Amino acid sequence: MLQLEPRPQPSPLWRWGSPVLALALTVLLGIALFVALGKDPLRGLQMFFWEPVKSGYAFGELMVKATPLLLIALGLAVCFRANVWNIGAEGQFVIGAVCAGGVALLAGPGTGPWIVLPVLLAGVLGGMLWAGITALLRDRFHANEILVSLMLVYVAIQLLSFLVHGPWKDPGGYNFPQTRTFDAVTQVPRLLPGSRMNIGLLLALLGAGVLWVFLFRLRAGFALQVGGLAPAAARYAGFSSRKALWLALLISGGTAGLAGALEVAGPIGQLTPYVPAGYGFAAIIVAFVGRLHPLGMVLSAILMSMFYIGGELAQSRLGLPKSVTGVFQGLLLFTLLVCDTLVNYRLRWRSR
């Protein structure tokens, strides 16, 4: 029978081979799902893997969705490497969007394009503040960060709902729960004419570079990871686990908040109850599939963005519910965890 045998060392080949195998398995499961639903699997695959890259415009849309995913995942990678389980990035994203929206609403006819900077800064600070609550409660009262950060997602969404239903509701908006459309001057500058890609993409890619330097070249990044892997060793070396906790949560809150700000001051252009689109949760998968490595996460963010766009196309063209995206995202993380076994074990056929 098939048996697992521990490897003397983790296999470097499978460390990167495992996400690829996981993707292949997810695709196979996806084909099975399409067949089971009586849809042409080739058409289905086309929606997910060809349509999003077939034209310049489509590619731009792919990047528009990959940007928040990558930004959030970069911050989450810092958390997970420090063994801080922040799963409330969605809430930090929402509060970032709310704070950025609040600043954007202040803009009037006389405002210059400099307003974009305070808008984005407000987003970063809002996200940091929201993650800071989790850090404070964990640090001061030892409250479990998984549960606290997740509960705060629901609180954040209600806060947004309150604002768009109440004080910030557009008086001329036919009673829809949304703010007025932000002034054009608050729009995050776009990169190319004819595409919705904006400087957020550059910020995210820059962020990936900065993360690489931080994790692999700076002492602070090293200390943070040692604290996550071996708290006792970190203490012995004089690295503070409290500092790591705060640093990790503030960084990830900041990136999630920035992603929220870029969304509302970019593609969305106003605050609505639909601002929380699940990017904060999908980014968890992006982080794991990308091996918590900056380059890996760039690729997995693009992949996850394909899942989003493919899901939308599958809805409009194949009549499948859009939530097929969530199924594939969840499956990918599952198969990744299974395939990761191959990093530390090898399969052996052994007769009993």
Added chain:
Amino acid sequence: MEAYALLLAATLNAGTVLALAALGLLINEKAGVINLGAEGMMLCAAIAGFATVVHTGNDWLGFAAGMGAGALLAAAFGWLVIWLGTNPYATGLALSLFGAGFSAFVGIAYVQAKLPERVQWVVPVLGDIPWLGPALFRQHPLVYAVMLFTLALAWWLQRSRSGLILRAVGESPESAHALGHPVRRIRFAAVLAGGALCGLAGAYLSVIYTPLWVEGMVAGKGWIALALTTFATWRPARVLLGAYLFGGVTMLQFHLQSMGVAMPSQFLDMLPYVATVLVLVLISRNPAWIRVNMPASLGKPFSPGA
């Protein structure tokens, strides 16, 4: 006065959902396994139970379907975490994310579906007592069953031999293994039981409590149930009390609204989540207290060869 009777009744009803899930998670955690997938299991069970009742018209088949769905997902989780040694946090999260997506996907067909006429359960004689009747004795049988189950579980864990073995597996798997107990199989069985109970909670939610299917309808109750086990320091009776307390907080928001309290509904909707955070802060303030009560090997993998 009548309003308070209804508030109490609604509290018991809401608490039952949380209690079922939290007692299931308690069994998991007593065996040393932490499953963050509760939310996903409850969502899948909610749609499985709801769809079954839509097609068969039988609530009990719906509960069975919910338990089956919960146990099936828990089996996948258990196999990964217990035998393949994957990170339990990541695996549980995967389960929650997958469950949210999968239930939404399957549930599309049932968004507008209606269940057959709901039965109003009344305990004979007791149900007719003024005030007390509507407050306590007009509940679904599962509301009373969960109270009995709590007592049985408390007795089983503390007083029975098999309960002792379960706890040994959670406290010190090495010792349990040395005594010849199949640690991984016991843990797997506990995970299955936890999944089935979370599943029952999900099905109760969609079939009795709400009763309808809405995407994401569990709305964090799985996570609140996870918090409840800590809050209750892993004791069944306290889990039940905690569940009623949280059920009460959930109901309070409706009560305050109906009393015309001048507060935006969104702030009332925040109550259960804010209460969970506050309770976690209160209970975690003293780490020694948690450490004494927590199963010593909670979340730690065990492999007999090592």
